[in-house]
Amino acid sequence: MPSSDVGAEAHDVVIVGTGFASSFFLLGYLERASPDARIIVLERGRRNDHAWQIEHRANSDVVAADLFQRRGDPDKNWNFTIGFGGGSNCWWGNTPRMLPADFELQSRFGIGTDWPLSYDDLAPHYERVEREMEIAGPADSSPFPRRGPYPQPPHRLNEAERLLKRAYPGQFFATPTARARLPARSRGTCCANGVCNLCPVDAKFTIQNSLAHLYEDPRVTLLLGAEALAVETAAGRATGVVCRHQDRETTVLGDLVVLGANALFNPAILLRSGLHHPLLGRRLHEQVGLLAEVHLDGVDGFQGSSSVTGHGYMLYDDDTRRRTKAACLIETWNVGTFRPNYGRWLQALPLRLVFEDLPQDRNRVELSPDRPGRPVATFEERSEYAMRAVRDIGPDLERVLAPLPVERVVIEAAPEPTESHVQGTTVMGDHPDSSVIDRFCIHHGIRNLVVLGAGAFPTGSPANPTLTLCALSLWSIDHLLSSAA
Amino acid sequence: MKRRIFIGSMAALALLGTAVGGSLATTSSEEVIIRIVRRRFPGLNIADGELRSFARDFLVYDRTSRPKLAALRAILPVVESPTLSGVVPDSMRALFHGLERRVVTKFALSTDLFLREADDPRPLAYTGFADPYLNGCANPVARFDLEET
Numbered sequence: 001m002p003s004s005d006v007g008a009e010a011h012d013v014v015i016v017g018t019g020f021a022s023s024f025f026l027l028g029y030l031e032r033a034s035p036d037a038r039i040i041v042l043e044r045g046r047r048n049d050h051a052w053q054i055e056h057r058a059n060s061d062v063v064a065a066d067l068f069q070r071r072g073d074p075d076k077n078w079n080f081t082i083g084f085g086g087g088s089n090c091w092w093g094n095t096p097r098m099l100p101a102d103f104e105l106q107s108r109f110g111i112g113t114d115w116p117l118s119y120d121d122l123a124p125h126y127e128r129v130e131r132e133m134e135i136a137g138p139a140d141s142s143p144f145p146r147r148g149p150y151p152q153p154p155h156r157l158n159e160a161e162r163l164l165k166r167a168y169p170g171q172f173f174a175t176p177t178a179r180a181r182l183p184a185r186s187r188g189t190c191c192a193n194g195v196c197n198l199c200p201v202d203a204k205f206t207i208q209n210s211l212a213h214l215y216e217d218p219r220v221t222l223l224l225g226a227e228a229l230a231v232e233t234a235a236g237r238a239t240g241v242v243c244r245h246q247d248r249e250t251t252v253l254g255d256l257v258v259l260g261a262n263a264l265f266n267p268a269i270l271l272r273s274g275l276h277h278p279l280l281g282r283r284l285h286e287q288v289g290l291l292a293e294v295h296l297d298g299v300d301g302f303q304g305s306s307s308v309t310g311h312g313y314m315l316y317d318d319d320t321r322r323r324t325k326a327a328c329l330i331e332t333w334n335v336g337t338f339r340p341n342y343g344r345w346l347q348a349l350p351l352r353l354v355f356e357d358l359p360q361d362r363n364r365v366e367l368s369p370d371r372p373g374r375p376v377a378t379f380e381e382r383s384e385y386a387m388r389a390v391r392d393i394g395p396d397l398e399r400v401l402a403p404l405p406v407e408r409v410v411i412e413a414a415p416e417p418t419e420s421h422v423q424g425t426t427v428m429g430d431h432p433d434s435s436v437i438d439r440f441c442i443h444h445g446i447r448n449l450v451v452l453g454a455g456a457f458p459t460g461s462p463a464n465p466t467l468t469l470c471a472l473s474l475w476s477i478d479h480l481l482s483s484a485a
Numbered sequence: 486m487k488r489r490i491f492i493g494s495m496a497a498l499a500l501l502g503t504a505v506g507g508s509l510a511t512t513s514s515e516e517v518i519i520r521i522v523r524r525r526f527p528g529l530n531i532a533d534g535e536l537r538s539f540a541r542d543f544l545v546y547d548r549t550s551r552p553k554l555a556a557l558r559a560i561l562p563v564v565e566s567p568t569l570s571g572v573v574p575d576s577m578r579a580l581f582h583g584l585e586r587r588v589v590t591k592f593a594l595s596t597d598l599f600l601r602e603a604d605d606p607r608p609l610a611y612t613g614f615a616d617p618y619l620n621g622c623a624n625p626v627a628r629f630d631l632e633e634t
Contacts, residue, residue, distance in 0.1 A: 156630065195617055302626045338593055
């Protein structure tokens with residue numbers, strides 16, 4: 001569609017991005033929108049389908065690192081996908097909910113900030129997302145309050161995980177995941193290949209395989225190769241989005257503007273729009289990941305039916321711990337390299353230890369004066385709250401792994417460069433002085449501007465953020481449509 | 486380790502490797518893989534041709550290991566030597582260990598090792614390189630039975 005045609009029309013909604021946040025917002029909107037609603041979606045990248053991705057062994061033809069600049073810690077990186085479906089192309093599909101306590105770090109532990117909404121506020125939206133994604137999850141119990149079973153049964157645990165489950169019935173669970181255990185509506189079953197960032201059999205939920213129909217709705221116009229540059233405003237209201245498409249800048253008009261680019265680019269768009277705020281772009285953070293491996297004596301691992309099959313809450317669901325150091329979600333894995341010891345190849349349990357990190361103002365996204373199109377992500381260092389937990393992990397693991405026949409635990413010396421999440425840069429809150437958006441993801445200053453995604457997170461729990469940011473999108477659109485009605 | 490020191494150490498180890506193991510040209514990348522498999526699977530009963538096929542396919546399909554192989558070819562005799570391996574810096578030892586584990590894993594998954602009894606006398610069969618982008622499902626260890634969860 002030529003840029004000139006796009007610029008001439010007025011739309012009910014202009015949405016930036018086609019990733020998780022935007023797509024679940026669109027899902028909620030289309031269910032209640034009128035038959036003559038007009039929605040336009042601006043996607044910066046191309047639509048590289050699964051076959052293309054397999055052929056090229058890549059999620060996108062866009063190199064994410066080319067789109068921003070990194071400063072600060074040279075070992076800290078950020079990972080995301082630009083293209084139709086956004087992060088759903090490269091994610092691994094782990095979908096735990098946050099714990100109720102994760103929303104109340106300040107009031108419970110005197111640490112960080114409370115969210116302006118509670119677990120109970122999000123619970124019905126968590127359920128909806130889990131149904132849409134056909135999550136496979138534990139049938140017996142859960143670390144967080146839930147109603148009813150998951151849509152699919154859990155993946156098979158390996159033998160070491162079964163021992164942990166027996167030892168910690170209320171703290172060790174099968175991982176809730178969007179990697180199918182049974183054939184799903186539009187995808188086959190996971191076969192534990194361990195390359196989930198680009199699944200060879202398309203077994204994980206992606207926007208492409210499960211929500212693409214939204215973009216084929218006659219009310220929706222999808223414009224690919226359209227980079228959102230700024231939000232245009234007049235008299236305190238958003239009037240549209242300035243975008244670059246086919247080498248031309250044009251303004252796409254809309255009554256409601258929704259930003260669903262990720263937490264690196266949403267703040268950049270707002271900064272270019274002149275919508276400054278002391279916290280805009282600040283509090284850039286994500287979880288801290290640390291790899292470890294348990295060498296077992298006489299017990300085999302690796303027999304689970306998916307890449308990650310266990311979630312241990314022994315170092316997470318612990319109120320006393322969290323007063324002084326970060327919670328840690330213990331991921332137990334079924335894929336990786338075997339031990340090189342003859343006959344004992346499978347006697348290992350790979351771990352990924354995921355720690356919450358506290359957001360800090362000095363970690364930030366800014367515009368570069370000479371290259372405003374390439375935001376600068378500056379990450380100085382992780383919080384002492386997180387690093388104290390990382391330093392203590394050896395004795396902590398020794399204690400919680402005691403039910404296993406452990407020969408030794410090998411822990412990597414340094415955290416992973418990224419957990420492939422980006423959070424915190426358009427923080428939500430009830431007070432305009434201390435937040436960019438309100439509890440419904442609506443910009444405090446521009447009341448027809450919605451800013452979605454994990455940029456809203458006031459704190460980041462060890463739980464993978466995807467389920468929560470999708471639930472936030474449904475929470476947001478539910479509020480908007482209810483208010484309008 | 487600083488780059489210059491690393492390269493210098495590699496050069497010194499390569500010379501030592503030549504002294505121990507003979508000409509650099511004799512240790513091909515294919516040979517490195519075969520030697521790793523033979524060392525980590527002592528008494529391995531597999532046809533030479535099948536092992537060589539695995540090694541060749543590993544070189545073709547395992548792209549992440551190529552830089553490590555190129556760096557480690559020359560120092561392999563030193564790493565393997567019981568008396569000299571102590572001079573290998575920790576960083577190179579870690580590099581080699583990582584490659585070893587990857588070769589062991591791919592070899593185990595690319596044969597019928599996990600599909601037979603431990604005392605099966607028949608030669609191991611190379612069933613094709615375990616690459617999920619080639620085979621679709623390339624994990625013979627995983628189990629998918631639903632009744633045990």
